[in-house]
Amino acid sequence: MNEQPSDSFEERSRALFNGSVEGLDFATRSRLTRARKAAIEAASASRRPWFFRIGVLTPAAGVTAAAILGVFLWLGSPLGQHAATVADGQSNFEDFELVASADEGSGDAMDMLQDDIEFYDWADKAANPGPAA
Amino acid sequence: MPPFDTLNQAWMVWDGPAPAPEDAVLEYTRELEKFLAEIERRAFRMAQVALRDADDALDVVQDAMLKLARNYASRPSGEWRPLFYRILENGIRDLQRRRTVRKRFMAWLPGPKDDPDSEAQDPLDNVADAAPAIPEALMQGQAMQQLEVSLRALPARQREAFMLRNFEGLDVAETATAMGCSEGSVKTHYSRAVHTLREQLGEVW
Numbered sequence: 001m002n003e004q005p006s007d008s009f010e011e012r013s014r015a016l017f018n019g020s021v022e023g024l025d026f027a028t029r030s031r032l033t034r035a036r037k038a039a040i041e042a043a044s045a046s047r048r049p050w051f052f053r054i055g056v057l058t059p060a061a062g063v064t065a066a067a068i069l070g071v072f073l074w075l076g077s078p079l080g081q082h083a084a085t086v087a088d089g090q091s092n093f094e095d096f097e098l099v100a101s102a103d104e105g106s107g108d109a110m111d112m113l114q115d116d117i118e119f120y121d122w123a124d125k126a127a128n129p130g131p132a133a
Numbered sequence: 134m135p136p137f138d139t140l141n142q143a144w145m146v147w148d149g150p151a152p153a154p155e156d157a158v159l160e161y162t163r164e165l166e167k168f169l170a171e172i173e174r175r176a177f178r179m180a181q182v183a184l185r186d187a188d189d190a191l192d193v194v195q196d197a198m199l200k201l202a203r204n205y206a207s208r209p210s211g212e213w214r215p216l217f218y219r220i221l222e223n224g225i226r227d228l229q230r231r232r233t234v235r236k237r238f239m240a241w242l243p244g245p246k247d248d249p250d251s252e253a254q255d256p257l258d259n260v261a262d263a264a265p266a267i268p269e270a271l272m273q274g275q276a277m278q279q280l281e282v283s284l285r286a287l288p289a290r291q292r293e294a295f296m297l298r299n300f301e302g303l304d305v306a307e308t309a310t311a312m313g314c315s316e317g318s319v320k321t322h323y324s325r326a327v328h329t330l331r332e333q334l335g336e337v338w
Binding site for chain 2: 009010012013016017018019020021024028029031032033035036038039040042044118133
């Protein structure tokens with residue numbers, strides 16, 4: 001492999017180049033070492049099977065799992081259920097109020113629903129078309 | 134896909150490549166690191182000669198190390214050297230092309246030009262005076278500067294052939310692999326490079 005040309009001009013130029021390599025300053029050597037370590041580390045990581053890389057993901061996976069667990073616990077707790085109940089109750093109450101309230105000059109809401117019964121029937125069929133006859 | 138109780142069951146149905154044993158990975162990682170440690174300073178100097186900029190040279194060398202480690206680490210270690218220099222020379226050429234494009238673009242813009250070539254030195258600026266008491270290191274430094282200037286003035290392929298053959302000690306076949314050309318082309322480029330350099334430097338060395 002090291003079949004180097006042996007002319008005096010080539011020897012001189014090679015010696016100069018080798019001298020310049022030896023004379024590299026500490027900062028440059030240090031940066032090269034860091035670059036080499038980074039390359040080796042990146043290559044090692046990419047060659048490991050996935051189950052050896054799980055350790056790298058552990059912190060993020062732990063945080064995600066803790067967050068999911070927290071959500072489930074909160075929903076399962078009396079506080080979470082209370083919040084859901086309150087929200088549902090609010091919604092039901094509003095529906096009831098809407099149906100029970102009387103619109104000025106047009107009769108009560110039950111009459112209004114009775115009048116539009118065909119509309120609701122049609123709307124229901126349009127939204128849920130059955131099998132073609 | 135059925136669930137797996139153990140990793141072994143998963144691997145039994147996995148039809149991809151088997152994972153390399155950890156010991157083998159560690160072994161060629163160590164070998165690769167040793168190879169890169171041997172080569173990195175010389176590669177940096179070669180890139181610096183070609184690019185005239187230490188930061189750019191470092192970037193190109195780092196990129197070459199990364200690509201070699203990622204893509205070719207599993208190849209036989211005897212192939213690493215020409216592969217590494219091929220990646221390095223490609224990186225140098227890419228950067229030089231980008232510089233050329235940037236220079237052309239900058240030429241259309243008003244104002245001061247960012248021209249890296251403007252820093253090119255005249256070889257005669259570095260010719261030593263006749264003063265007798267110049268330390269050896271200084272003389273060598275000046276001689277190296279002259280060599281660098283002359284190398285930069287060479288066509289890229291000639292410079293590559295000269296540096297890979299003479300500085301790095303690659304044989305003709307390895308140099309051809311590194312340069313991505315035939316062995317005959319390597320010989321031609323190298324011969325022309327030596328001839329030109331000798332003409333330019335022979336008198337002042």
